[in-house]
Amino acid sequence: MSGGGRGRRRLGAAWRRRRPLRTRLALAATAAVALVAVGVCAAAFLVVRSALYEQLNLSLTQSARLAAQRNPDSGPGTLAGECRFLAAPACAEVVPADPAKDPAAPYLLPVDAGTRAVAAGRRAPFYTDVVHAGHPARMLTTDYAKGRALQVALRAGTVEDGIEQAAWWLALIGAGGVLVAAGLGYWVSRTGLAPVTRLTATAERIAATRDPRHRIELPPPGPPGSPAREDEITRLAGSFNTMLAELEQSVTAQRRLVADASHELRTPLTALRTNAELLARGERLTPEQRERASLALGRQLREVTGLVNDLIELARDEEPQPLVEQVRLAPLVEHCAAAARAHRPSVPVRVRVDEVVVAGVPARLTRLLSNLLDNAAKFSPAGAPVEVELVARAGGGAELTVRDHGPGIAAEDLPYVFDRFYRAGAARALPGSGLGLAMARQIARAHAAELVAEAAPGGGALFRLTF
Ligand SMILES: Nc1ncnc2c1ncn2[C@@H]1O[C@H](COP(=O)(O)OP(=O)(O)OP(=O)(O)O)[C@@H](O)[C@H]1O
Numbered sequence: 015m016s017g018g019g020r021g022r023r024r025l026g027a028a029w030r031r032r033r034p035l036r037t038r039l040a041l042a043a044t045a046a047v048a049l050v051a052v053g054v055c056a057a058a059f060l061v062v063r064s065a066l067y068e069q070l071n072l073s074l075t076q077s078a079r080l081a082a083q084r085n086p087d088s089g090p091g092t093l094a095g096e097c098r099f100l101a102a103p104a105c106a107e108v109v110p111a112d113p114a115k116d117p118a119a120p121y122l123l124p125v126d127a128g129t130r131a132v133a134a135g136r137r138a139p140f141y142t143d144v145v146h147a148g149h150p151a152r153m154l155t156t157d158y159a160k161g162r163a164l165q166v167a168l169r170a171g172t173v174e175d176g177i178e179q180a181a182w183w184l185a186l187i188g189a190g191g192v193l194v195a196a197g198l199g200y201w202v203s204r205t206g207l208a209p210v211t212r213l214t215a216t217a218e219r220i221a222a223t224r225d226p227r228h229r230i231e232l233p234p235p236g237p238p239g240s241p242a243r244e245d246e247i248t249r250l251a252g253s254f255n256t257m258l259a260e261l262e263q264s265v266t267a268q269r270r271l272v273a274d275a276s277h278e279l280r281t282p283l284t285a286l287r288t289n290a291e292l293l294a295r296g297e298r299l300t301p302e303q304r305e306r307a308s309l310a311l312g313r314q315l316r317e318v319t320g321l322v323n324d325l326i327e328l329a330r331d332e333e334p335q336p337l338v339e340q341v342r343l344a345p346l347v348e349h350c351a352a353a354a355r356a357h358r359p360s361v362p363v364r365v366r367v368d369e370v371v372v373a374g375v376p377a378r379l380t381r382l383l384s385n386l387l388d389n390a391a392k393f394s395p396a397g398a399p400v401e402v403e404l405v406a407r408a409g410g411g412a413e414l415t416v417r418d419h420g421p422g423i424a425a426e427d428l429p430y431v432f433d434r435f436y437r438a439g440a441a442r443a444l445p446g447s448g449l450g451l452a453m454a455r456q457i458a459r460a461h462a463a464e465l466v467a468e469a470a471p472g473g474g475a476l477f478r479l480t481f
């Protein structure tokens with residue numbers, strides 16, 4: 015690439031960077047319309063000029079024919095018309111082929127080798143623009159009687175005036191066209207880019223205020239039944255609004271999680287601190303009291319650790335894509351059941367599984383299932399079995415149910431058990447923080463599955479996970 019080309023390109027880039035899009039669009043539209051206006055005017059000028067010259071050429075041909083008819087065989091010299099001042103309708107001269115034997119030379123009209131060549135029959139007739147006696151004229155040189163040429167000239171003043179006038183008018187119209195183009199370009203860029211301007215303003219407002227509640231105003235929808243008036247910009251604004259709504263939702267959810275978490279952490283942390291302070295004054299306690307306090311401290315520490323871990327998991331949104339794999343559910347269910355049995359030997363866990371494969375993250379699915387099994391075992395009286403069933407559905411889906419024979423979930427609690435930190439009144443005496451089901455539902459949603467709680471027929475709770 016040449017240095018000049020590179021420099022020009024750099025200049026162009028700098029220009030693009032400096033000018034706002036609206037100005038660039040206006041200039042481009044103006045340039046396009048102006049180019050068309052100027053092009054049309056130029057073309058019109060050429061057409062007018064050639065038509066006027068055509069007219070003049072026709073008159074010249076007729077004059078030449080008339081002169082030849084009136085003087086069928088004239089010698090060299092002026093034939094008709096006042097050639098000196100070119101005042102007559104037409105001025106005609108006869109010129110012989112041989113300049114050496116030409117008594118009439120010099121002529122008033124210009125005679126050159128071309129004229130002699132036409133006289134000798136070596137060249138076709140032709141037209142020339144000449145200036146004669148201070149006036150613009152057009153001249154036809156054509157063949158005449160043998161060995162002679164006929165030159166006819168007509169004043170071209172009126173034609174030239176006409177052409178000049180046409181040029182002026184067309185230039186005026188062209189300039190007007192450019193002005194109108196500039197106005198139109200400005201208008202087009204203004205109206206065309208108005209939604210973009212609004213979009214930019216909204217984005218800037220959000221960046222400045224960090225408040226995702228702002229929305230871009232969309233044009234009101236037409237009357238029902240009319241076709242949707244959706245251009246690209248409106249669609250872009252619509253997508254932007256959708257994105258903002260999601261952002262707002264996510265921000266709100268995160269804020270609520272933090273608020274809930276800090277609220278829920280306060281009680282166990284206070285208890286923890288009380289026990290820690292108690293132990294710090296250990297010398298005043300009996301050995302049994304110290305033993306009890308340290309046991310409580312350990313338990314509370316484990317609870318808080320579990321709570322914090324659960325919160326961290328809940329704060330995660332999507333399953334990280336690289337971890338997603340094809341998971342065989344049957345062994346996963348067996349594994350979770352075995353873990354539940356080991357954890358609470360008093361509650362038998364019965365498993366019935368089909369072969370099912372789903373796309374997912376094994377560790378997260380294990381977490382989901384162990385949360386359900388943990389609840390089932392926790393709320394089951396000793397000896398009452400927990401039943402886990404995995405059924406492959408026709409059409410590729412699958413359904414996993416976990417059922418227990420405990421007290422079940424009261425109808426008024428059913429809508430809330432999946433909320434964070436929600437624990438039914440009856441469950442308050444049992445350990446737990448109310449995060450297990452919230453996490454289970456979040457994992458289910460991330461796997462495009464639906465988790466619902468129901469009352470099992472014959473008593474107990476039933477959780478149904480549908481892939
Ligand atoms: N199998 C069940 N039987 C009866 N009630 C249940 C059952 N599973 C859940 N619940 C009710 O739903 C509430 C929320 O359950 P979740 O698992 O979210 O919390 P948790 O078990 O109390 O605490 P965590 O799981 O965080 O240790 C429970 O407190 C309980 O009231």
Ligand SMILES: [Mg+2]
Nearest residue numbers: 389446450451
């Ligand atoms: Mg639980």
